Amino acid sequence: MKLNLKVWRQRDSVDKGRMVNYEVDADEDMSFLEMLDVLNEKLILAGDEPVAFDHDCREGICGACSMVIDGQPHGPQKATTTCQLHMRHYSDGDSIVVEPFRAGAFPVIKDLVVDRGAFDKVIQAGGYVSVNTGSAPDAHATPVSKVAADRSFAAANCIGCGACVAACPNGSASLFLGAKLTHLGEMPQGQPERYERVVNMVETHDDAGFGGCTNTGACATACPKEIPLDVISQLNRDYLKATVAGRRNRG
Amino acid sequence: MHWTAPHFDMCTGVVATVTSQKSPRKDPGPSAPARRRPKLPGVLLKFVMAVSGAFLLLYLVLHMVGNLKIFFGGPALDAYAAWLRTLLEPAVPYEGVLWFVRVVLSVSVIAHIWSAVLLTLRARSARPVKYAGGNHKVKGSYAARTMRWGGVIIALFVVYHLLDLTTGTLNPNGVHLQVYDNVAADFAPSRWYVTLFYVLAVVAVGLHVRHGLWSGLQTLGASNNRRERPLKIFSAVFAVVLTVGFLAVPLAVTFGVV
Incomplete structure (x- = not known):
């Protein structure tokens, strides 16, 4: 053709x-x-x-x-x-x-190549968990509920391509941010840094020049991995808990 | 369980030589020597917008329900207006409650517009270039796409509305506390264009509420996968009820129902 x-x-x-x-x-x-x-x-x-x-x-x-x-x-x-x-x-x-x-x-x-290094900065600000390295832990030592595991996994589908930012009328990376926060926040392993993570990642997100979310849903429509829009609600809820409610990390 | 960032520097051939060039963008990362004052977090601005919007919406509901007094007759409406001024007397002075509400509303309006302006400016710089392909439309519902300009239209309408039915300056009757007479003169059939203007403004408010209520709930973290659809439907129904309630009065007067 x-x-x-x-x-x-x-x-x-x-x-x-x-x-x-x-x-x-x-x-x-x-x-x-x-x-x-x-x-x-x-x-x-x-x-x-x-x-x-x-x-x-x-x-x-x-x-x-x-x-x-x-x-x-x-x-x-x-x-x-x-x-x-x-x-x-x-x-x-x-x-x-x-x-x-x-x-x-x-x-x-x-041409068609853009620098998505801003995503790396957002990940560096909180996209990690602290674990003891060394011998592998027992497979079922830390139980995870099916609901939490499913939700975490759905968020972990994010491949960090940046389509959400490209689709957003505000140039916001909220879907990416929400995916990372939900991915780690639904897991017991993600709890130690949970509230520190959301504050640091949001600050880095804004500093990198991404805009704010207006909940149009354009990101979730464009996402090749169908990350659900509710991860942004999770991001907001965690941020509220971390700032307004002054929640500290359990650790 | 370490999450590794997808590496974007893995391109081959032509691209590889290009990606090695340093980006001209200023590096705002933590390693930058002089840290400038951090921006007010966008999520926090959204909370300001959601909470101030909630106050405004609560007021709209009370306002709409109060308006419907007109269907119980002119004296009922006038008595209601008088009652609003003597509410909680003598614990609070005459018009005390009314002025408290007005102050809360003014603060909410300022906070709502302030956060909207800041976020709009950030959105402009975060998304400076429009796409050439496709239908050029921003994705999302009509209500979502018209939030900003719709908000400006509503703000202008509120100014007119206050001059019309609060101060009475632009009202053909314009006598304080003669609420029924003011409304009846305002929406008289011969002034159909005023009714039309009110109808359009109220529809703009309805559209703003349609996206704003859902968006506010999501901003306050109330949504999840199961609740997303019900919340959107709730917001749409809420907006329709509010719009119909507000439209009832001017249309009823113009068409001689009351």
Whole structure:
């Protein structure tokens, strides 16, 4: 199939950037990234600079791919990363607009590649638990209820791709933040730092230039891992307990 | 059980040479030498917005229910207005309760607008570039998308409303405590455009409440996976009841029901 691509080209972080039209011949069995690979081979043969984009596992689990396709992070398929989006969802002659994630905290480095280092800072501020290293603990030494385990696991599905930020009209990373806090906060192992964690991560989140949440739900709709919106409620509740109620860590 | 951040520096080929460049963004991390004063946390601003919104919403409910007195006749409405001023006398002075409510409302309005302005400014810088593709619309319900401009419209309406039915400045009758006569003159059929303006403003309030109530509950941590849908439905029903209650009075006067 023949596709008309409109791709954001930006030489480096200081370049103003612009949309460039390309025509590409794609196969319906290709993934979106493979289609871009075909475009890049064509560009390289023609002596042009290939389109830079982030990618790694191409199995939908690493969180590296990051582009916005027709205004939607990771494209139109629900619960699908860009690498798992297949060209069979498009038809011959379609026009597709491809842009980088847009957020103040995610500056464009080149073409479709943005710097998501702000997420690493948020994780460094509290995305850890303290454990004794050494011999492995007994498997069932710390019981976890089924409800808590399920909720923690659902939040742990977050691959840190940043689609929530890209989709948010406020450039907020609240869904990411809520996912990490719920993931660790539902576990007994996450309790020692629980309230310190939420305060530190929220502060780092704001300092990194992410905006505030207006509960539009755009993030949960865009999330390729279907992180539920209620993790933001959890984030708010923990923050309230940590600040207004002055709750200290159990440890 | 250490959570490792997904590493974003794992790209190959063309990209790898690019990602090694240093980002021009200023590093605000803990390692930065001079720490600037930390921002007021956005979550805290949201709490301010939610709590002040709760006071405003509580007032709206009381206001709406009080308005319905008009359906018991003009004297009932006027008596209700007089009672509001003598409430809790002699423990509190004349109009004491009323002024207490007005002060709480004013503080709430200021807090609500202040937090909204700060968060809007942050949102602007957190999301500076619009997407070229797609339908350009911000995702979420119509009510969610119109919160900010809807809020501005409501604020302007409140100013007009106060000048109209509180101070009486813009009211054709405008006599203090002649509530029924003021309302009847305000929404007379010949002044249909005033009724229309009120209807539009009340609908704007309804939309604001529709998203605001749900959003406030989520901000205060009341939502979870099971409760999310019921809370959204509750907010929508609440907004509809409030809107219908407020619309009843001007429409009833214009169409000669009361």
